[in-house]
Amino acid sequence: TDSTKIQLGDGADKKGTRVRVLGRVHRERRQKDITFVTLKDGYGFMQVLFQGNLAKTYDILTLTRETSMEILGELKEVPAGAKAPHNRELHADYFSIPEEWKAAGGEEAITNRVSKDQDPSVLLDLRHLALRGEERSKVLIVRDAVEYAFNTVYHELRLRKMSPPAFVQTQVEGGATLFKLPYYNEEAYLTQSSQLYLETCLPSMGDVYCIEKSFRAEKSLTRRHLAEYTHIEAELDFITFDDLLDHLEQVMCRVLEITLADPIIKQYVADLNPDFQMPERPFKRMKYADAIDWLVEHQIENEETQQPHKFGDDIAEAAERRMTDIINRPIFLTHFPFEIKAFYMPKDVEDPRVTESVDCLMPGVGEIVGGSMRMHNYDDLMAAFAREGIDPAPYYWYTDQRKYGSSPHGGYGLGLERFLAWLCKQHTVRDCCLYPRYFTRCKP
Ligand code: 4AD
Ligand code: MG
Secondary structure: OOOEEOOOOOOHHHOOOEEEEEEEEEEEEEOOOOEEEEEEOOOOEEEEEEOHHHHHOHHHHOOOOOOEEEEEEEEEEOOHHHOOHHHEEEEEEEEEOOHHHOOOOHHHOHHHHOOOOOOHHHHHHOHHHHOOOHHHHHHHHHHHHHHHHHHHHHHHOOOEEOOOOOEEOOOOOOHHHOEEEEEOOEEEEEOOOOHHHHHOOHHHHOOEEEEEEEEOOOOOOOOOOOOEEEEEEEEEEOOOHHHHHHHHHHHHHHHHHHHHOOHHHHHHHHHHOOOOOOOOOOOEEEEHHHHHHHHHHOOOEEOOOOEEOOOOOOOOHHHHHHHHHHHOOOEEEEOOEHHHOOOOOOEOOOOOOEEOEEEEEEOOOEEEEEEEEOOOOHHHHHHHHHHHOOOOHHHHHHHHHHOOOOOOEEEEEEEHHHHHHHHOOOOOHHHHOOOOOEOOEOOO
């Protein structure tokens, strides 16, 4: 009889009909004369029932996880209590497993190689197999939806997507984390941020954004630092610092709204992060100086000096995380001191000790966004280069912006993996990208 090929998440309207599915064995469970198989295909899961003669065939009796198969049968409604995905079950009447579709079993079985109690570094070496697990794949499927939502939101707000270069000869966030490499007969770096290039787009392309890789030669192993990460950056023209904060809040909330409008994604987020709640607007806004007072009041010391925090200190990862965990909602931390911030950040006119800068902090992760207004006065920028000991010559294309129709503008960069670590409640950003690159790891 006739049968339609369906993906495993589909077929809500196909109950009671004969369908054809293709996928891999996610789980199998044998009872006396029946074998239940949960099949997966990246779009969903389906419970399949093999009974009668089919259940007695050699291939079903020796079925291993990850084996690929084709199955035909009738799709039957089952009660919600039966825990079958989408309350339906496929009653197989035919299946086929070409010899090369079979997955290795025994010692070599995938379940042995990537079991939960396997050493973490082995799991990272075997990431190509670990990715087949439910949790890891859900994070990456949510990631796709989030990236798509950012593209949608930016286009709603009339930002245009640009694609700045990865090979560069200038730094943005300090020389210490630059990856240097030979570039024909010159030296180049892998980009740390596309910010400076986005700034050059404003005069003729309007507000712009990009979703590109950024590279940082971080020399420490932390939960939230990668050597290669996906950086979502935007740059907005003729704005004030308050406009920047409002935009950022709007983008993040709208991204969540769009992402969670998809019922499958919403379910995956709920599976990964059962406590997830939409952030309340407006986000809490806190000046750096007040954060220092807060840390002192809560007796959270500066890790490096082992002293109470004082104005001018960097707020390190651990202190930052404790603060966000206690406050337990998104925080816009603003007005960082001049000395601890990047060269391009302008001073606040009301308090010249600090800059018009913002970090967005999320519970469980800490900083997920760094942004600021940009110095748009030529002389201020040149003085900033001098102060930082940076030779301005390679930045001629950046400083020229200040010569030909400058404007008050600002922007930010959001680390996609950190955003996901927050949304999907992942312990580390390493599980929020396909094949993580970080200090000492460059495989697989
Ligand atoms: O705070 P950062 O260094 O700011 C910039 O690069 C600005 N130029 C961005 C801009 O204004 N266009 O980095 C921005 C964000 C951080 O908040 C963090 O989420 C992420 O990028 N990030 C990293 N993510 C993973 N691994 C790393 N090593 C990261 N370094 C920064
Ligand atoms: Mg930062």
